[in-house]
Amino acid sequence: MAQATAQLTRDNLRLGGLGNTLILVSGILGVIGLAAALVMGGGGPAQRDHFFASYLMNYCYVLSLALGGLFLVLLEHLARAGWSVVVRRLAEGIAAMLPWLGLLFLPILWGLDSLYLWVDPPATMDEHLLGLLEWKRPYLNVPFFLVRVAVYMVAWLSISWFYLKLSSRQDATRDPALTMSMEKLAPVAIILFALTVTFASFDWMMSRDPFWYSTIFGVYYFSGCIVGAISLLTLAATLLQASGRMARAVTSEHYQDLGKYTFGFTVFWAYIAFSQYMLIWYGNIPEETEWYLRRQEGGWGTISVLLLVGHFFLPFFALISRWPKRRKNLLAVVCVWILVMHWFDVYWLIMPEYAPGRVPLSWMDLATLAGIGGISLAGALLWLRSRPLVAIGDPRLGESLAFENA
Amino acid sequence: MSEQAPPPDVAVAAPPGHLYGVLAEFDDTPALLRAAAKVRDAGYRQWDTFTPIPIHGLDGAMGIRRTLLPWVVFGAGIAGGLGGLAMQWWMNVFDYPYVVSGKPLLSIPAFVPIIFEVVILLAAITAFVGMLMFNKLPQLYHTWFASRAFASRVTSDRFFIGIEARDPQFDLDRAKQLLADAGSTNVEVIAEPDPPQLPAWVRKYAAPVAAVLLVAALVPPLLVAKARVTPNQNTRVQLIPDMDRQPRFLPQSANSLFLDNRSMRPLVPGTVAAGWAELDPVFYRGIADGEWTDALPVEVDRALLVRGQQRYDIFCMPCHGWDGEGRGPAAVTGQEKSPATWVMPTSLTGPVVRERPDGHIFNTITNGIRTMAPYGDQIRPADRWAIVAYMRALQLSQAVPLDLLPPGQREQMRR
Numbered sequence: 001m002a003q004a005t006a007q008l009t010r011d012n013l014r015l016g017g018l019g020n021t022l023i024l025v026s027g028i029l030g031v032i033g034l035a036a037a038l039v040m041g042g043g044g045p046a047q048r049d050h051f052f053a054s055y056l057m058n059y060c061y062v063l064s065l066a067l068g069g070l071f072l073v074l075l076e077h078l079a080r081a082g083w084s085v086v087v088r089r090l091a092e093g094i095a096a097m098l099p100w101l102g103l104l105f106l107p108i109l110w111g112l113d114s115l116y117l118w119v120d121p122p123a124t125m126d127e128h129l130l131g132l133l134e135w136k137r138p139y140l141n142v143p144f145f146l147v148r149v150a151v152y153m154v155a156w157l158s159i160s161w162f163y164l165k166l167s168s169r170q171d172a173t174r175d176p177a178l179t180m181s182m183e184k185l186a187p188v189a190i191i192l193f194a195l196t197v198t199f200a201s202f203d204w205m206m207s208r209d210p211f212w213y214s215t216i217f218g219v220y221y222f223s224g225c226i227v228g229a230i231s232l233l234t235l236a237a238t239l240l241q242a243s244g245r246m247a248r249a250v251t252s253e254h255y256q257d258l259g260k261y262t263f264g265f266t267v268f269w270a271y272i273a274f275s276q277y278m279l280i281w282y283g284n285i286p287e288e289t290e291w292y293l294r295r296q297e298g299g300w301g302t303i304s305v306l307l308l309v310g311h312f313f314l315p316f317f318a319l320i321s322r323w324p325k326r327r328k329n330l331l332a333v334v335c336v337w338i339l340v341m342h343w344f345d346v347y348w349l350i351m352p353e354y355a356p357g358r359v360p361l362s363w364m365d366l367a368t369l370a371g372i373g374g375i376s377l378a379g380a381l382l383w384l385r386s387r388p389l390v391a392i393g394d395p396r397l398g399e400s401l402a403f404e405n406a
Numbered sequence: 407m408s409e410q411a412p413p414p415d416v417a418v419a420a421p422p423g424h425l426y427g428v429l430a431e432f433d434d435t436p437a438l439l440r441a442a443a444k445v446r447d448a449g450y451r452q453w454d455t456f457t458p459i460p461i462h463g464l465d466g467a468m469g470i471r472r473t474l475l476p477w478v479v480f481g482a483g484i485a486g487g488l489g490g491l492a493m494q495w496w497m498n499v500f501d502y503p504y505v506v507s508g509k510p511l512l513s514i515p516a517f518v519p520i521i522f523e524v525v526i527l528l529a530a531i532t533a534f535v536g537m538l539m540f541n542k543l544p545q546l547y548h549t550w551f552a553s554r555a556f557a558s559r560v561t562s563d564r565f566f567i568g569i570e571a572r573d574p575q576f577d578l579d580r581a582k583q584l585l586a587d588a589g590s591t592n593v594e595v596i597a598e599p600d601p602p603q604l605p606a607w608v609r610k611y612a613a614p615v616a617a618v619l620l621v622a623a624l625v626p627p628l629l630v631a632k633a634r635v636t637p638n639q640n641t642r643v644q645l646i647p648d649m650d651r652q653p654r655f656l657p658q659s660a661n662s663l664f665l666d667n668r669s670m671r672p673l674v675p676g677t678v679a680a681g682w683a684e685l686d687p688v689f690y691r692g693i694a695d696g697e698w699t700d701a702l703p704v705e706v707d708r709a710l711l712v713r714g715q716q717r718y719d720i721f722c723m724p725c726h727g728w729d730g731e732g733r734g735p736a737a738v739t740g741q742e743k744s745p746a747t748w749v750m751p752t753s754l755t756g757p758v759v760r761e762r763p764d765g766h767i768f769n770t771i772t773n774g775i776r777t778m779a780p781y782g783d784q785i786r787p788a789d790r791w792a793i794v795a796y797m798r799a800l801q802l803s804q805a806v807p808l809d810l811l812p813p814g815q816r817e818q819m820r821r
Contacts, residue, residue, distance in 0.1 A: 281515050
């Protein structure tokens with residue numbers, strides 16, 4: 001341990017001045033993005049709908065990364081994993097976006113009527129569909145929706161607050177008891193995490209089409225969360241090392257394991273996506289297939305194929321070998337690609353209900369992404385700036401530093 | 407074959423054997439790692455290390471290259487994927503074409519789970535078997551076990567390096583020296599006993615006997631193959647007859663046990679099966695006072711008509727059509743397929759059926775008429791009456807008195 005940490009003392013483990021610059025840049029980018037999106041969205045009812053759809057979509061994208069980061073933290077404690085200690089602080093940093101995302105949810109509350117058909121269904125709608133909405137009214141109504149939003153937020157914020165606080169405290173005290181407490185809470189937290197993520201994805205994304213349902217939808221969103229978060233984590237580690245930080249802490253052994261994770265969850269994503277698709281394809285019941293039909297018409301068919309090839313086949317064959325997983329720059333390229341594909345995945349989940357038959361890619365999407373992403377990133381860096389980039393107090397740090405793939 | 411008698415057993419039992427290699431014992435892993443690096447640097451090829459636990463960095467110290475196994479497994483996975491696809495394609499498109507859920511015979515989404523399973527199966531089996539093969543496992547015995555120290559402690563607390571004599575640059579003294587210098591606590595020279603010789607008569611007859619047995623082994627499968635393509639009138643051989651043969655009388659067969667020579671016993675005259683009394687001639691046969699009844703023996707309401715429509719659409723529509731005009735899909739198809747012999751069904755809304763009393767129509771449904779089959783066994787009496795009621799509604803719909811129309815349509819019709 002002493003020998004291992006000696007290896008760290010020569011490392012630069014602080015964000016320092018780079019952190020300040022990045023916070024300033026991403027914060028300004030965020031504000032400009034949000035302002036631009038608001039200006040574009042103020043044009044009229046059509047623009048308002050576009051703004052809210054795009055905002056919700058990019059919110060869910062950035063949120064998926066933050067939730068994935070939180071899951072990685074929970075998973076490490078749940079499994080008492082040793083190898084990943086050197087990168088856990090970065091995962092915590094990704095999860096530190098959550099409080100900011102809590103704030104950024106507020107604008108969505110003004111757009112519920114635009115985003116969700118069930119809020120105020122037009123009376124001209126088909127009698128049968130109106131009856132269905134009436135049947136779902138006990139769950140899909142605005143007050144209960146708001147209660148659930150509060151429940152999700154409280155759950156995520158308290159879990160991340162607990163883990164981030166104890167981990168920071170351990171930097172100074174090096175108290176193994178803190179690790180014990182975090183491990184003890186992990187099973188409960190991860191169950192709570194699973195339930196809240198599932199229902200949040202039902203509420204915020206699936207209910208965009210209130211007539212369609214898929215019980216595996218939550219797992220689908222979750223699989224994207226993990227793929228996205230690990231890719232972001234790997235990318236962050238690569239960039240920090242390129243800037244001369246944590247040079248000896250993270251080795252090609254760790255990158256290989258991060259690559260394994262990325263590879264594994266890429267397959268998991270495809271498995272879940274196909275499980276959802278095949279049952280609906282086989283059953284061939286109109287009320288289930290309409291959702292997929294909407295994603296095959298117009299330009300959406302292209303996006304569907306892009307996801308099949310770009311979100312599964314390319315990363316699968318790119319990462320199946322040991323060789324690219326141990327080369328961080330190569331791995332980083334794949335991670336950037338996956339982050340882009342994951343963005344298209346969330347886009348494909350949310351936007352077809354706004355624009356069936358055409359892909360509404362526009363500057364609006366870039367503006368809302370810059371807005372939500374920039375502010376969240378600034379928040380995460382703000383948290384990371386005042387802490388070492390590696391959890392230096394963790395009792396398993398030595399194990400992690402000496403980690404080798406057999 | 408004028409061979410000498412085999413040498414006496416004594417010569418075999420006391421093996422001079424031949425040199426197998428040099429085995430060196432080490433106390434701990436650092437010593438082993440250092441020694442392994444030295445043997446590696448000395449350029450030996452036919453040598454190995456033996457440890458009770460896996461040791462990090464040992465493959466590096468031994469200079470072992472990375473295994474080819476991942477590529478073999480990858481190939482097996484690809485082969486599994488293509489094979490799984492080809493298998494299902496051949497099965498479902500050529501060998502046994504079977505439409506499931508109205509999907510095309512070649513439905514990739516339906517094949518994916520099987521393809522996935524075959525990929526996993528082949529890759530996993532290849533990984534397991536390949537790992538064993540690359541490691542030359544399982545090996546029940548190894549010559550190094552001739553060393554007592556090796557046999558008793560290599561799986562508990564000692565580490566060994568063995569250099570084999572078949573290595574091209576092997577030299578006994580140099581190898582011993584190298585291992586001793588590398589820090590071994592004990593260097594042993596291991597001899598491999600010559601394999602025992604079999605008796606001469608075994609060696610002489612083994613090959614011919616084996617050949618004869620091999621040919622004989624082909625006989626049963628050949629017999630089976632012949633039996634599979636030869637017709638045979640004999641009853642099959644029943645090893646376990648189960649209940650195939652029972653002491654019982656078959657129905658509708660002759661039987662001298664009874665006076666009337668029949669195995670079936672006639673019903674007692676006048677008996678009726680439970681629930682089949684059907685005492686009301688109007689309701690069950692449509693006959694009132696010897697004539698076809700012209701009044702429905704059931705109450706006519708909306709529920710009856712809805713039920714009647716549903717039964718009509720199930721049982722009558724295929725021939726008589728949705729509107730009763732007699733152009734149902736089955737009738738039209740029949741007309742197309744065999745125009746010479748097909749008789750189109752009677753129009754239910756035409757004058758013939760319109761004039762028929764309710765009881766007559768009921769009887770037609772029950773017992774059939776001309777080429778129409780009886781439906782009495784499939785449609786219950788109450789439902790037959792419901793159909794009659796619905797047919798009357800159909801007839802009305804084709805010739806509505808003006809007074810019954812809603813006012814708007816009445817105006818439309820006048821014009």
